[in-house]
Amino acid sequence: MAKGTLYNKVWNHNRVTELPTGQTQVFIGLHLIHEVTSPQAFDMLREKGLKVAYPDRTFATVDHIVPTLSQARPFADGQAEAMLQAIERNTQEFGVKFFDFASGQQGVVHIVGPELGLTQPGMTIACGDSHTATHGAFGALAFGIGTSQVRDVLAGQCLAMDPMKVRRVEINGRLASGVTPKDVALFIIHKLGVKGGIGFVYEYAGEVFEAMSMEGRMTVCNMSVEGGARAGYCNPDATTFAYLQGRKYSPQGAAWNAAVEKWKSFVSDGDAEYDDSIRFDAADIEPRVTWGITPGQSVGISEALPNPGQYEDVGERASAELAYRHMQWTPGQKIQGIKIDVAFIGSCTNGRIEDLRAAAKIAQGRKVAPGIQAFIVPGSLPVRKQAMEEGLDKIFLAAGFSWRAPGCSMCLAINPDQLVGKQISASSSNRNFIGRQGSQTGRTLLMSPAMVAAAAITGHVTDVRSFKEKEI
């Protein structure tokens, strides 16, 4: 059992009591909900005759089913319209704040929470969504839950949990130019495996994370769950506090200084003990691209695709063989040069302002290759507004990208944004699972937003670094 880590401190701070089963009752400071995993939870409350115990600790938005071309009501998809109406009705009936389109704050739930300053260090945060891990970037303990647990949090603001182990993932050195937090995330998952994190929370530490922006830390923490870790976090520091200062729900005035002092108390001690730790060197990370059907199946942009025979574990070998059958590549072929059909920039992994800036730098003064459908989906209305103030929309439109409204879009494709048939997408999202982008034969290549932009311009997987040297 780890000792003296942020995880231990936040856990102890929010521990209510031990349950008769031996599980711990943990208080949840912030609860975020969206339209897809909450309606059944509200129904369960009604069935049991329960209220929302702390309605000022739950916040709602709508993201998964939102059409990104037009939000005119009613939505063309009757099921999507019904989901939106359900969250409107439920939040009103139970007194929960709903960041709808009119609020100007709507967006992907994991972008909205931090942007509003709701996500704060030392908190426990839950949401019916696996990428709740994102909020760990602030030094919060944040994890995804299922709908029955959403019911529990609504009913009593608590969860029944078992403690997790803590693994420190330390990366020192400096990331080379063109290497982004997304590449760091894909590198870690590749090294530790998609099951490596089962039972663990990941603490991200070392020079790379100390130098990283909040946006970047969110990208890495977001993908913890793709490595099997239910949560991941960075220790809060000056970067964290600077991001939070002045946000709508951040403490203001005299309360601000007191809050910062308290937040500092949640940082892992210098002599903290971990259940496991591992170190990597930033110099070993290059832009990465997934080639398979799990986020762990990725290669560096200069590499060739692996031979399934090289996996010692039978399960991993079978997974690689299935990946080849689905993706239809040949072992040994280069990842560079694989042609794409669709380029998607967005999602809770890479739909923040920094991501759009990185993509715009590549798109500026260039054109999307003929036949490629390329589109940009800002993560939230504030991100969209900020990008437009910076003129990024004009850069994208001039290059031939479609400029959309916020939502989950093609990250999971239960809205009109979907792959068709065997199309290949370059995506800045987080999952390349079979069928994830709306077509059961569709193929997804995960990469950083800059790499997606470069692929959109050339029409194939491209090393964003050589791209810059050659064409600027």
Place this chain on the structure above:
Amino acid sequence: MSRITQSSRIIQVTGRAVPVPGDDIDTDRILPARYMKELTFANLGQYPFQDERFHSDGAPKRHPFNEAHYQGASMLFGNANFGCGSSREQAPQALTRWGIRAIVAESFGEIFSGNCLTLGVPVVTASQADMAALQNIARKNPGADFNLDLASMTINGGGLLVKISMPASRRKAMMEGAWDSTGLLLANADKVAGMLAARAAA
């Protein structure tokens, strides 16, 4: 509080088993995302592994869930990292509504196994070699009955007896009928209020 009922004790699960081989079977594969647009869980039992079982034109593919002799199976035998990915409770809902009462695998996605607990479905682990042996029996002899016993932490069937594992608190929750967490948590509502009052005063 009177409406909160104690859940039932779960000690044994008995029945035939359907093998679903493969590591990293994510919840998108178990229940494709488009079915999450249904406002209730009521119909989900129709769709487990939908896209692995049928082509987009409706033609069936080869999948254990399509085979006649696995209809009515009450256990699923998986491999490593079963149920990884999305937190959707719709995935275990689809499996239980199809008839699955227990899942045995090498390891599980954590949110998935937590969701199964809240539904009263034991998710237990066994070694890679034991899973291969169990799947082999279920494949060669689909009629074989298995008995999963949380008291002895074993699964027994087709002439094989295998040790299974599960975190102690989950096992206790199942065996004592304390897996429906809402009631347990609400019993301590005053402690939560007290904790918040103490924080506000500090």
